[in-house]
Amino acid sequence: MEVREIPIRQIERGERFREDLGDLTTLIDSVREKGLLQPISVCPHPSDNSRYLLLAGERRLTACQRVGLDTVPALVREYRGEIDRREIELIENLHRKEMHWTEQAALTAELHRLYQEKHGQEWTQRRLAALLGRSLGDVNQDLKLADAIQAVPELGRAKGKKEALTIVRRLEESASIAERREQVLAEAAEFDMVEIAADNYRVGDAIEGLEELARDGFRNARLYEVDPPYAIDIARVKTQKGSVQPTGLSEYHEVSAAELREMLGKLLALAYEASQPDAWLILWYASKNEVLIRAVLEASPWSYHPVPAIWVKEKGVCLNPPTVLASCYEPFFVCRKGNAQIVRQGRSNVFQYPIGDPKKRRHPTEKPLDLMRDLLTTFAHPGDTVVCPFLGSGNTLLACYHENMYGLGWDLEEAHKVRFLEAVREQFGKKEESDA
Numbered sequence: 238m239e240v241r242e243i244p245i246r247q248i249e250r251g252e253r254f255r256e257d258l259g260d261l262t263t264l265i266d267s268v269r270e271k272g273l274l275q276p277i278s279v280c281p282h283p284s285d286n287s288r289y290l291l292l293a294g295e296r297r298l299t300a301c302q303r304v305g306l307d308t309v310p311a312l313v314r315e316y317r318g319e320i321d322r323r324e325i326e327l328i329e330n331l332h333r334k335e336m337h338w339t340e341q342a343a344l345t346a347e348l349h350r351l352y353q354e355k356h357g358q359e360w361t362q363r364r365l366a367a368l369l370g371r372s373l374g375d376v377n378q379d380l381k382l383a384d385a386i387q388a389v390p391e392l393g394r395a396k397g398k399k400e401a402l403t404i405v406r407r408l409e410e411s412a413s414i415a416e417r418r419e420q421v422l423a424e425a426a427e428f429d430m431v432e433i434a435a436d437n438y439r440v441g442d443a444i445e446g447l448e449e450l451a452r453d454g455f456r457n458a459r460l461y462e463v464d465p466p467y468a469i470d471i472a473r474v475k476t477q478k479g480s481v482q483p484t485g486l487s488e489y490h491e492v493s494a495a496e497l498r499e500m501l502g503k504l505l506a507l508a509y510e511a512s513q514p515d516a517w518l519i520l521w522y523a524s525k526n527e528v529l530i531r532a533v534l535e536a537s538p539w540s541y542h543p544v545p546a547i548w549v550k551e552k553g554v555c556l557n558p559p560t561v562l563a564s565c566y567e568p569f570f571v572c573r574k575g576n577a578q579i580v581r582q583g584r585s586n587v588f589q590y591p592i593g594d595p596k597k598r599r600h601p602t603e604k605p606l607d608l609m610r611d612l613l614t615t616f617a618h619p620g621d622t623v624v625c626p627f628l629g630s631g632n633t634l635l636a637c638y639h640e641n642m643y644g645l646g647w648d649l650e651e652a653h654k655v656r657f658l659e660a661v662r663e664q665f666g667k668k669e670e671s672d673a
């Protein structure tokens with residue numbers, strides 16, 4: 238390979254990847270002052286031996302042209318056939334600095350395709366990673382992103398690979414939710430419990446749902462299990478710096494403190510109306526909002542015990558370990574209507590259950606099934622009706638089914654319902670199987 242001074246007019250750009258050359262001012266100034274320090278790469282033109290094809294250095298070539306140079310230093314590479322030429326061009330380009338992430342993904346994918354053509358099945362992503370001196374995971378991400386950009390070009394507007402990958406994951410998740418919904422509902426007839434659960438888990442606003450129940454004269458609830466959005470900017474609390482969002486966080490409907498106050502005010506009044514003369518209501522809240530919650534309860538028709546009960550987890554969450562203790566529990570108020578009696582009398586106000594494997598959770602603020610079973614059986618009997626206005630994972634309904642209680646409730650998100658129905662299918666099986 239030799240470096241030669243080649244007349245710029247003899248160089249053809251060919252099919253280029255780089256569409257936006259970015260700001261060339263500094264490069265032009267440098268070429269004007271010191272000439273071009275790093276040669277561009279070219280190869281002989283395949284059909285015209287008086288010309289060359291540009292392989293790498295489009296910005297440098299353009300800067301030389303703008304400065305008005307007639308010739309440019311170029312490394313002339315020989316090649317055997319079109320695939321070889323393209324291969325050299327791609328590898329040269331992939332080693333360029335400051336490449337936009339979309340270009341890197343497109344070039345990596347193009348090179349992979351090229352080698353698949355050349356080597357057939359023997360060519361693997363691992364070999365491509367070794368060739369480029371990159372990790373397998375990195376190359377795999379680029380191939381995935383290149384495919385995704387083909388399907389959804391708007392993805393190219395993401396600020397970087399990390400953001401683009403998060404969007405791809407969400408798109409995959411929502412596509413799979415739509416398919417999973419079809420499947421689980423299509424099978425519902427074979428799975429008795431799935432059919433019942435699909436009816437109990439309503440997608441919609443809890444307040445509107447409760448208004449409808451109250452209007453229709455529903456007075457059946459023995460227990461309300463109320464776990465509303467917490468008004469604590471959940472995305473910040475749940476997403477540690479640099480980590481990936483847990484499942485379903487993008488589908489979590491957070492509210493402001495003022496919205497929470499208004500929503501709970503309405504909910505407590507409606508729940509009081511749509512329940513038995515003797516009934517319980519459990520209200521979960523974030524400690525940060527305790528003053529607000531007590532004020533809402535004071536203004537409601539429910540009486541409540543001033544000492545909250547707590548669910549203690551084995552591990553705490555802490556965003557600021559130097560100054561704040563890790564938070565290991567969640568409180569709830571126990572509210573009472575009429576002459577309601579505790580079923581498991583003498584039970585302490587501490588409920589201790591591990592949060593469970595985060596990878597197996599279906600919802601970002603899911604409460605464990607065993608905790609829900611304990612809560613339900615503390616306040617209600619088999620055959621009682623439990624209403625859960627903010628269902629999330631639906632574990633309250635699952636607990637009802639395990640404890641032979643009736644349950645119903647709402648969530649704004651269909652995706653949570655689909656994951657819940659899949660859990661029902663898993664836990665209760667087909668009619669014949671669950672009978673056997």
Ligand SMILES: C[S@@+](CC[C@H](N)C(=O)[O-])C[C@H]1O[C@@H](n2cnc3c(N)ncnc32)[C@H](O)[C@@H]1O
Pocket residue numbers: 441442443444464465466467488489490491600602603604605626627628629630631632633647648649650653
């Ligand atoms: C704290 S989470 C409930 C978690 C649930 N206890 C569990 O174990 O999975 C609150 C849920 O309320 C839902 N939500 C928010 N606003 C709502 C509304 N107005 N009506 C119904 N659901 C709502 C959110 O989508 C979220 O899933």
